[in-house]
Amino acid sequence: MAQKITNRDKDYSQWYLDVIREAKLAEHSPVRGCMVIRPNGMGLWENMKQALDQMFKDTGHENAYFPIFIPKSFLSKEAQHVEGFAKECAVITHSRLKSVDGGVEVDPESKLEEELIVRPTSETIIWDTYRNWIQSYRDLPILINQWANVVRWEMRTRLFLRTMEFLWQEGHTAHATREEAVEETERMLGVYKTFAEEFMAMPVLTGRKTASERFAGAEETLCIEALMQDGKALQAGTSHFLGQNFAKAFDVKFQDKDGEHKLVWATSWGVSTRLVGGLIMTHSDDAGLVLPPKLAPTQVVVVPIYRSDEQREAVLDYADGIYNELKELGVRIKVDSRDNYNPGYKFAEHEAAGIPLRIAVGPRDLENNNVELARRDTKDKNIESRDGLGERVHKLLDDIQDELFTKAKKHREDNTHHAENYDEFKDIIENKGGFVWAHWDGTPETEEKIKEDTKATIRLIPLEDGEAGKCMVSGKDSEKKVLFAKAY
Secondary structure, eight states, rough: OOOOOOOOOOHHHHHHHHHHHHOOOOOEOOOOTEEOOHHHHHHHHHHHHHHHHHHHHHTEEEOOOOOOOOEEEHHHSSSSHHHHHHOEEEEEEEEEEEEEEEEEEEEEGGGGEEEEOSSSSHHHHHHHHHHHHBBGGGGGGGEEEEEEEEEEEOOBBBBTTTTTEEEEEEEEEEESSSHHHHHHHHHHHHHHHHHHHHHOOOOEEEEEEGGGGSSSOEEEEEEEEEOTTTTOEEEEEEEEEEEEEHHHHHHEEEEEEEEEEEEEEEEEEEEEEEEHHHHHHHBTTTTOOOOOTTTTTTTTTEEESSSHHHHHHHHHHHHHHHHHHHHHTOOOOEEEEOSSSSHHHHHEEEEEEEESSEEEEEEHHHHHHHEEEEEEETOOOOEETTTHHHHHHHHHHHHHHHHHHHHHHHHHHHHHEESSSSSHHHHHHHTTTEEEEEOOOOOOOHHHHHHHHHSSSEBBOOOOOOOEEOOOTTTESSEEEEEEEEOE
């Protein structure tokens, strides 16, 4: 029996977990901090993956795969990188177990000569490989992406948003010039923005991170930031300009057209299953998950309703005709013909799972050549003719996609504020939440003070020029306002 979903206004964190449970997206695993992704959640991730993978290939990238194990010495080669990840690394010290009294224990004789790190990210092992691939300018650029899992030993975890093991993609590119690498960094940020807005229906802002928030080993980190329904920010994707840091660490050089040997320029970029959490918190409601049709594993569910075996056969034939027509048109559709659940239970289950459109059909619909169409997002229900159903379903799915984005964008606009002084800023952060634009003097000391005082962080520095002013804390000159928020 389905459990009740907590109201968002009562307990947002519990609501989030309830939606995941009732939508059957994921659950906690026996390993602390890890999750089991259920078919509904995996189907959603697969659709994200498929859309992104095509976008990567359309921009010239190819998929490869690198080992999950990284020699410990590799992480020592780039100082900032190892410092950034040292506290999050899982370390393999032995290669086997042995049986003892009906159980097992680590065989002390199997200690590795060099410990292996379970990858928290793959820059080091990939750049060690690139050294073998790159000799000449003719070998550049290298545009590689991999779909993989990574492990970061998080102490506080939450399904999808922060887990010890998660799924992601990580792009790693090598270039002959700084300009090409910067262009790649910006291009992939644009890909992420397009995906977030056009597929996830999740509006995002773009900019660069402060030095303290940059990826470990990067010269510059660009990001997309989204605003969740509870007024907190979510970093939904990052693209890093790595400069020549990893080329120096792993001695990756190429011979240019003039015969001169030069260091390669690098980027990396990635998004993860955290996007599933962002999708949940952007669109869902107190009845459960709400999914944008472009990513929904099932876009339409048909629920046949009948009271006798005779009605059952006729209604199922009618439902199958709808299924075949819409499937032929490319709609991801299923018919819920289970006899051991009543229609009300099915309606609630599909609503909690976020299926964008429900079609109910019964004996009277057969007589009148009708169907009942119900939208998940607005909960509008209409009796409509069976004729021309395919065209109407496609239009409804497009409308749902567009309206989810419009609603989310309005939420962001309604919860974006400007603070002219520190007292106003603290009041907004404490009592309203959301995004806050305010002037900052660019110093890490002021950034840290704001974080300590309010728990708000600088989410991004806009790439565009802005109006100069005075820092709300120090009164020093500020080039432009930056974006603050409390964040996940």
